[in-house]
Amino acid sequence: MRPAACPHVRHSGLVSELRAGMLLVAAPALLDPNFADSVVLLLDVDDGGALGVVLNRPSPVAVSEVLGGWAEVVAEPEVLFQGGPVGAEGALAVAMLSDADDAPVGFRPVEGRLGLLDLDTPVELVEGTLQGLRIFAGYAGWGAGQLEAEVDEGSWYVVPGEAGDVFRLDPTDLWRDVMRRQPGELAWHATRPVDPDLN
Template sequence: MIDIAPGLLLISDPFLKDPNFSRSVVLICDHQSEGSFGFVLNKPYESSLGKMLDNDAMLEYPLFYGGPVQVDTIHYLHKRPDLIDDSMEVMNNIFWGGNFELVTELLKEKQLSATDIKFFIGYSGWGEGQLKEELATKNWITRQASSSLVFHKNFNHIWKDALIDLGGEYSQMINYPLDPQYN
């Protein structure tokens, strides 16, 4: 039985057909009896944070598609609780949210870099028992998150690197085609 808790990484099965989660890696940030909440780490959004907020100081910060729920909201993960007030610890060296006005000031003053913070539009959510059911049907491969994967410099490598780190049969999955008929 997999313990669903903040800090758990969900790595999509190579053949998962859901376009929201194909070849994705999701960080679980909160889990309660009524459901789970997290962010897709490796799906870039078509616009930057600066363009979305009409703020030139934020143009260099990419925006990621956190998931299909509430895509009119912006969220962020960071590793600077010393600078960002009111954030919640997800796990060691990974924090969620905090004072957004302070974040915008820190970005303008160049006190935060793209290696310190990652922005998302929308989030991934599961209702009561839904994620447990998906795990039972093997839609997801799980492992503990690391700051280096969450804040990976190259989002295109997150899914592959998460599997390679698991070793064995998982490291072979990176070579599987999207459709098993082409195997």
């Protein structure tokens, strides 16, 4: 599923493209507990909707408890991440290739060396080919036009992602760090207190 047409979204004076590889950063106005203060990596965007995973919600569940063989391959912390409220019983693996020309069986590119890895692939076939791997339980999904509407109403900022965003050892400050590197007004949001009443 590749984007046939990439919708452009205008927010805070910036024009950003909703496409695979971009980040959705939850705006302060987004209070849905599934997404408050979240950073979502978009994995697929097309006319039918969008799909992504929340990058900053590690779970207490060790990968070794659910997907034994993959524990040796995943980036630290070696836990499942809560990718979103949809399909929480399933798992998606986001991987970064060590070499763009050496993709293992079961790898589907998303952007550059970043892609999705089929967890049915035998672990031994991917060893040595990945720079990073993270496994997400569930995902975030939007129907046709739904994400564009949420961005238009000010729920999300759409910003470029960096490879390090996906595989951070400690994703606690990911929201603030992503906001801090944005141009202009967006960077100001990085300094807001957790409780706006303290402002």
